[in-house]
Amino acid sequence: MKRNTKVSTAVIRRLPRYYRQLSELQESGVVRISSSALGKSMGLTASQIRQDLFCFGGFGQQGYGYKVDSLKEEIGEILGISRGHTIVVLGTGNLGRALIKNFKFSSNGFHLLAAFDVSEQVVGTQIAGVPVYHISSLEEFLAQHPVSVGLLTVPIAAAQEMGDRLAAAGVKGIWNFTNYEISVNRKDVVVESVHFSDSLLALSYMISQQEEPESQDTEEDTL
Amino acid sequence: MKRNTKVSTAVIRRLPRYYRQLSELQESGVVRISSSALGKSMGLTASQIRQDLFCFGGFGQQGYGYKVDSLKEEIGEILGISRGHTIVVLGTGNLGRALIKNFKFSSNGFHLLAAFDVSEQVVGTQIAGVPVYHISSLEEFLAQHPVSVGLLTVPIAAAQEMGDRLAAAGVKGIWNFTNYEISVNRKDVVVESVHFSDSLLALSYMISQQEEPESQDTEEDTL
């Protein structure tokens, strides 16, 4: 059994994928899986999977493989799914609304407590059962309820200020959906950003490469 | 000047960040920047930035640094921003609608042509000026308009089928927002997925680590 002596971000980023894949296997009724089968289904090597799991002690059985149920359970534990994390949403525009209505917070171990906005039209209402408060009452709310994460879907101009307020009020993490790289200098607040445009531009690069395949030795006829 | 002999995905993933940072610098009126200054502002080393740009030939001036305008331009070119890429949206639920209304497709070099759905309530209408057609006319539309990318925000149950139809109809890329890992076996179709839950679970892991800091030599009092 190994202590998690500094797990690399590469491994951390794969953990949710393992969790997702194991959930799908579980739903398909698969009971046991080997590292090589799991690797094949995810485009990874068996070695890498065993090495990754070894960071946390290894949860398999020699000669048998891994029990899907218990491995999923273990990884969920590592990810902190059963820690009772809580979350609030800042900004109830189209995206905030979409996330509140559709994203399965509870499947990911988060309890969605409230949303905040400035618009008088939404303040006081509920979105999918989630109460919407005025942003001015954010600190008051955070003082009364322990909130793990603040989800930012505010306009880009308000992003930094809202991030600062969340950090000052003691959240542990900020899930940033604004296309702005907010800077939080507190060591005890983690910022995780979802940059749609980074994703689309990476895709743009990849499809652009395919359009001009191997222009190495061939004569360029484009200007 | 170096040919792009297999650029690593690590580099590709940083290109959009460079582009974003340079855009912000440009807006702030910054004209010139050195690799070390750019690195500091992005949490990268100067060496890494020079190495990254070197993959494409290097666009700096010795003793001076990089001109913000032209470096941004060059990186935009590499990313394929001025290639006239086109995109259609499949699924006009909350998320699809939010993206259509808010996401700046044109800033990222994409022209949003149309949206598709099954609901009779939206088919025939427009969302932010974008016409919504019935999904049954997808192939007909794609045959008439060259479409680079299909954006998937359909329910998870429809994800794979829609991905297959897009690939068969000749799109170059699929931008997948369903929480399902669609599999496309065609070599000429790239899938880029945005998995919200992977992002949140990674954040969950990170904040969970902070909650139990350095439980190495200390006595465990949790069970």
Next chain:
DNA sequence: TAGATTGTTAATCGATTAACAATC
């Protein structure tokens, strides 16, 4: 010119892959 900063090669570091003994 002197100073600054890149382009580019070399050294280092870390992550992935390979190998195999342990063991179910």
Next chain:
DNA sequence: TAGATTGTTAATCGATTAACAATC
């Protein structure tokens, strides 16, 4: 038992960092 597959160490590969000559 024989076969399979893990846990774990070692080897390899690739990415990051360091160094410095080139040059603006």
